[in-house]
Amino acid sequence: MSTKTVGILGGMGPAAGADFARLFVQACAEQLKASGAVVTDQAYPEHWLAQLPIADRSAALLAPEAAEDPFAMMCTGMDKLQALGATAVAMACNTAHAWHERLQQAYPRLQLLHIARVVAESLQQQGHRACMLLATQGTYRIGLYDEALAACGITVHLPQDAERELLMQGIYQGVKADRLNLARTCFSQVARAMRLRHGDVPLIMGCTEIPLALPGAPEVEGLPLVDPAWELARALARVAYSQ
Amino acid sequence: MSTKTVGILGGMGPAAGADFARLFVQACAEQLKASGAVVTDQAYPEHWLAQLPIADRSAALLAPEAAEDPFAMMCTGMDKLQALGATAVAMACNTAHAWHERLQQAYPRLQLLHIARVVAESLQQQGHRACMLLATQGTYRIGLYDEALAACGITVHLPQDAERELLMQGIYQGVKADRLNLARTCFSQVARAMRLRHGDVPLIMGCTEIPLALPGAPEVEGLPLVDPAWELARALARVAYSQ
Numbered sequence: 062m063s064t065k066t067v068g069i070l071g072g073m074g075p076a077a078g079a080d081f082a083r084l085f086v087q088a089c090a091e092q093l094k095a096s097g098a099v100v101t102d103q104a105y106p107e108h109w110l111a112q113l114p115i116a117d118r119s120a121a122l123l124a125p126e127a128a129e130d131p132f133a134m135m136c137t138g139m140d141k142l143q144a145l146g147a148t149a150v151a152m153a154c155n156t157a158h159a160w161h162e163r164l165q166q167a168y169p170r171l172q173l174l175h176i177a178r179v180v181a182e183s184l185q186q187q188g189h190r191a192c193m194l195l196a197t198q199g200t201y202r203i204g205l206y207d208e209a210l211a212a213c214g215i216t217v218h219l220p221q222d223a224e225r226e227l228l229m230q231g232i233y234q235g236v237k238a239d240r241l242n243l244a245r246t247c248f249s250q251v252a253r254a255m256r257l258r259h260g261d262v263p264l265i266m267g268c269t270e271i272p273l274a275l276p277g278a279p280e281v282e283g284l285p286l287v288d289p290a291w292e293l294a295r296a297l298a299r300v301a302y303s304q
Numbered sequence: 305m306s307t308k309t310v311g312i313l314g315g316m317g318p319a320a321g322a323d324f325a326r327l328f329v330q331a332c333a334e335q336l337k338a339s340g341a342v343v344t345d346q347a348y349p350e351h352w353l354a355q356l357p358i359a360d361r362s363a364a365l366l367a368p369e370a371a372e373d374p375f376a377m378m379c380t381g382m383d384k385l386q387a388l389g390a391t392a393v394a395m396a397c398n399t400a401h402a403w404h405e406r407l408q409q410a411y412p413r414l415q416l417l418h419i420a421r422v423v424a425e426s427l428q429q430q431g432h433r434a435c436m437l438l439a440t441q442g443t444y445r446i447g448l449y450d451e452a453l454a455a456c457g458i459t460v461h462l463p464q465d466a467e468r469e470l471l472m473q474g475i476y477q478g479v480k481a482d483r484l485n486l487a488r489t490c491f492s493q494v495a496r497a498m499r500l501r502h503g504d505v506p507l508i509m510g511c512t513e514i515p516l517a518l519p520g521a522p523e524v525e526g527l528p529l530v531d532p533a534w535e536l537a538r539a540l541a542r543v544a545y546s547q
Contacts, residue, residue: 074345075329082322082353089318090482100481102317103357110325110353114307114346141388238343239333 062098064106065149067301068142068171070135072112073154074237077269077290081153082110084294092298106301109145111138118156119199119229132160139168148172149300151293155267156199172300177209179296180265180289185213189263192287193218193255195228195248195275196267206267218259224251228268236270244274253280263287305341307349308392310544311385311414313378315355316397317480320512320533324396325353327537335541349544352388354381361399362442362472375403382411391415392543394536398510399442415543420452422539423508423532428456432506435530436461436498438471438491438518439510449510461502467494471511479513487517496523506530 069085071078085108093100115138116129135157142150149172152158158176165173184192194206194217201219210217220228227247235244248271252264263285266272272288275281312328314321328351336343358381359372378400385393392415395401401419408416427435437449437460444462453460463471470490478487491514495507506528509515515531518524 072345072348072350075332075348075351076326079322079325079329079353082325082355083319086318086322086355094482102315102360102480105315105318105355105357107315107357108318108355110322110355112325112329112348112351112353114348114350117345145384237345239337 062093062096062104062302063304065301065303066107066146067297068145068147068150069108069110070138070142070150070152071110072115073118073152073157074270075112076236076273078110078112078153080273081151081269081290081294084291085297088291088294088298089301092302107146108301109142109147111142113138118154118159119197122156122159122199122202131157132163135160135164136167139164139171143168143171149174149297151297152176153269153290155205155269155289156197158205159199159203174293174296174300175209176289176293177206179292180206180287181209181213181215183292184210184215184263184287189215191216191218191259191262192265193259193262194265194267195220195251195271197232198225198229200267201225206265218255218262220251220255224254227251231274232268232270236273241274244270245278248275249278249280252278252284256280256284261285265289305336305339305347305545306547308544308546309350309389310540311388311390311393312351312353313381313385313393313395314353315358316361316395316400317513318355319479319516321353321355321396323516324394324512324533324537327534328540331534331537331541332544335545350389351544352385352390354385356381361397361402362440365399365402365442365445374400375406378403378407379410382407382414386411386414392417392540394540395419396512396533398448398512398532399440401448402442402446417536417539417543418452419532419536420449422535423449423530424452424456424458426535427453427458427506427530432458434459434461434502434505435508436502436505437508437510438463438494438514440475441468441472443510444468449508461498461505463494463498467497470494474517475511475513479516484517487513488521491518492521492523495521495527499523499527504528508532
């Protein structure tokens, strides 16, 4: 199978970036096996993970005048990935997709995948009509998933204000500060409350830090958890193996 | 804390490369916490993971006239990592260290870490005088760990011929072919036999595919397992945060 070189723009955060590389490798192996090809080291597409100190995305969205703009460093990563021969790039961070349109315009020769569109199309293919969304304040503010889900005819349920604060605590004081127990407590509390309100519709873990702590919690047992990073990794693998 | 850009030469195999990126991020977080610094996305050093279709290392060592030489593609990766600004590089593959000396000579400006030396120094610091080594045929043939362990005054016990075949089966038909159950069976059988012969001395999992399947097997319960990739990741983090 011929392959294309692809890139991963990571560092947002670095644990999520490394985890996305793992998911991409897994998605490639699944694709190889599904096509009947032998899985060897050399059967994987060339891929590069760029882990750069990109400024905080949520802070830049919530207080653009006070916080550092992550866009310039994102462009540094895109420049280098393009120079390395990447034809497509995925960003291992939901909130970063606030800059998706600007980045795609700045790099017209690179195919920049869009995490929410990939998720919405996957839910649609599975026949779902409603879902719940856990994400950062920045992701809610920009309505990252709203448009993509609406375009696929899927209703999205969002957490209440206090629950959003709890999610931010789990992401920043929890995963990003390497305290996974705190993160799991925060995420599972919100998931439980939303499940009581909306029932067992798919729960989108719409920040790459959430799948690092939530799965396995008893509060989400039996609930369909959607990992957008996994959907994005599968989409990137499809591009890498496309003709 | 000021940081240096570092690189990871991966693709050998890709799952091990992605796992090494995860270990490096974890090692950086531990170093940040140990130094009292706050762990944020921006506190991590810039790092790049190069996952290239590098030819099989064991095959090249065992049948150099028949197999493709991985050296040229390794150099492609080193060229690009150097161009990206890396000052130090780690290779997420034990067997690849057969080319360590040639690579280091070809790239004198890059510090190319050596996985066996890092492991030997760590065992020495912990006061160990003996260990067991699971590895590929290529790693045994080149005596990768022998010199480094001897230099630190540590005796190394190696598996018998049939056991080495079983390890190769676990690595190639198991992990590299994405069949982890087979891999675990092969690795744990060898570990059990060696443990009976040599006692509970540290077991070096000297191929990056082995830690993906062996830990957690009942045959190694209570046995000190040494993951060279983790030791290498910690060493790379120390370099990235060094002044």
